[in-house]
Amino acid sequence: MSIVSRRLFGTNGIRGIVNKELTPQIAVQTGAAIGTFFKRGNLVVGYDARTSGPLLANAVIAGLMSTGCNVLIAGLVPTPALQLWIRNHRVNGGVMITASHNPAEYNGIKVMWKDGIELSRPQEVKIENIYFDSKTNLAKWNTLGATCELKGIDDEYVAAIKKHVDVAAIKKKRYHVAVDPTNSVGSLTGPRLLRELGCKVTTINGEIDGTFPGRLPEPRPENLTGLSSTVKAVRADLGVAFDSDADRAVFVDEKGEIQPGDKSFALVEKYFLMDNPGEKIVTSISSSSMIKDVADQYGGEVVWTKIGSVTVSQTMKKVKSNLGGEDYGGIFYGPHQSVRDGAMAAALILDIMARTGKKVSELLDELPRYFIGKGRIECPERLKQQVLSRLIETAKGLDVYTLDGLKVWYKDKSAILVRPSGTEAVYRLYAEAKNAVRVKQLVDEYSSRVKEIIRELKD
Numbered sequence: 227m228s229i230v231s232r233r234l235f236g237t238n239g240i241r242g243i244v245n246k247e248l249t250p251q252i253a254v255q256t257g258a259a260i261g262t263f264f265k266r267g268n269l270v271v272g273y274d275a276r277t278s279g280p281l282l283a284n285a286v287i288a289g290l291m292s293t294g295c296n297v298l299i300a301g302l303v304p305t306p307a308l309q310l311w312i313r314n315h316r317v318n319g320g321v322m323i324t325a326s327h328n329p330a331e332y333n334g335i336k337v338m339w340k341d342g343i344e345l346s347r348p349q350e351v352k353i354e355n356i357y358f359d360s361k362t363n364l365a366k367w368n369t370l371g372a373t374c375e376l377k378g379i380d381d382e383y384v385a386a387i388k389k390h391v392d393v394a395a396i397k398k399k400r401y402h403v404a405v406d407p408t409n410s411v412g413s414l415t416g417p418r419l420l421r422e423l424g425c426k427v428t429t430i431n432g433e434i435d436g437t438f439p440g441r442l443p444e445p446r447p448e449n450l451t452g453l454s455s456t457v458k459a460v461r462a463d464l465g466v467a468f469d470s471d472a473d474r475a476v477f478v479d480e481k482g483e484i485q486p487g488d489k490s491f492a493l494v495e496k497y498f499l500m501d502n503p504g505e506k507i508v509t510s511i512s513s514s515s516m517i518k519d520v521a522d523q524y525g526g527e528v529v530w531t532k533i534g535s536v537t538v539s540q541t542m543k544k545v546k547s548n549l550g551g552e553d554y555g556g557i558f559y560g561p562h563q564s565v566r567d568g569a570m571a572a573a574l575i576l577d578i579m580a581r582t583g584k585k586v587s588e589l590l591d592e593l594p595r596y597f598i599g600k601g602r603i604e605c606p607e608r609l610k611q612q613v614l615s616r617l618i619e620t621a622k623g624l625d626v627y628t629l630d631g632l633k634v635w636y637k638d639k640s641a642i643l644v645r646p647s648g649t650e651a652v653y654r655l656y657a658e659a660k661n662a663v664r665v666k667q668l669v670d671e672y673s674s675r676v677k678e679i680i681r682e683l684k685d
């Protein structure tokens with residue numbers, strides 16, 4: 227977040243370690259820049275359970291009020307609940323204080339437009355310009371913004387989700403669901419929604435605690451062993467884990483297996499396309515080819531995008547798609563709202579279980595299967611772009627996507643994504659194929675190719 231870079235926003239809002247990279251001073255200035263961008267108006271502000279939530283929210287609120295914005299204070303709230311409220315109540319936008327999947331010492335600032343979707347990059351640039359050029363438009367003493375507390379966001383949110391599923395059918399099944407909201411805001415709405423769907427709910431890490439004592443907030447398999455063993459111990463039909471702001475959901479089947487995000491997305495996609503053939507499905511380039519297989523089989527069309535939830539939402543808007551998804555636990559259900567929504571995703575999975583009468587592991591087993599392989603190659607930061615251009619040249623004539631790293635699809639249904647990491651001096655490789663030998667071959671082939679290009683560029 228240095229002044230030199232003139233960049234405040236990362237791929238998902240402003241992020242940093244509290245009181246080191248992200249101080250209250252920065253938050254006040256950012257709030258004032260956001261307020262100037264919105265030209266006064268009414269904004270909603272909420273936060274997740276992090277210890278720094280109230281501190282940073284108050285700082286952002288002060289900045290917003292200084293420019294004449296009125297602030298509706300939502301307090302502790304899941305990001306998707308805040309987003310839905312923004313859209314339904316026609317306010318000008320909103321701010322969510324969260325660092326999503328980052329550890330407890332981090333926090334961040336996400337800004338939402340009036341449709342509830344995070345700002346596009348050009349909109350963020352406008353805020354950055356106001357911030358770095360000190361062009362904040364401070365109001366006179368008699369036109370400062372006011373605040374009021376907002377009640378009932380969670381009620382509205384839970385009721386809205388229930389409208390999109392067959393509540394009676396789910397209730398009849400009396401499912402037992404284990405939930406792990408990582409001691410954050412998912413605990414306010416997740417267990418409640420499930421109970422209203424007639425489920426018996428076992429919650430772990432359910433108390434609000436901003437130190438996140440239960441687990442790291444990122445719903446990655448290594449952080450979900452507690453949920454997996456809980457599912458097995460209580461013989462639950464399903465396990466659901468949220469990240470700290472509850473826009474992502476990762477599922478555990480009744481056998482305790484932690485499922486990849488793109489697989490649960492493919493399941494939702496399948497039943498969505500059965501009801502809505504011909505629809506466009508938006509997904510990031512890192513998702514498995516199973517998304518395309520399902521689309522081919524059930525009459526849909528896949529639109530691939532760069533990695534990043536905001537890009538998925540913006541692309542859905544652009545191509546008029548009603549379903550989007552990511553490989554790490556993001557499902558964007560357009561009939562509800564075109565943003566990631568963890569609780570909506572959970573309700574959709576239960577809806578499919580109730581509709582088919584099948585166990586979640588059976589449903590997932592019916593999807594196309596792939597073997598997966600990964601690779602990691604060190605690459606100096608300064609060479610990353612050159613390496614990518616050369617690599618893309620080597621893939622001429624193949625079926626490729628080159629807007630975010632290099633993805634190559636082969637006729638035998640294998641594919642590989644080679645991509646420079648955004649945070650480390652490495653290239654990452656993700657391969658998939660119908661057999662393990664082919665996966666290894668792809669990882670080996672592209673690893674040596676990347677290494678060779680790096681060697682040539684170094685000479």
Ligand code: MG
Pocket residue numbers: 326327469470471472473474
């Ligand atoms: Mg999140």
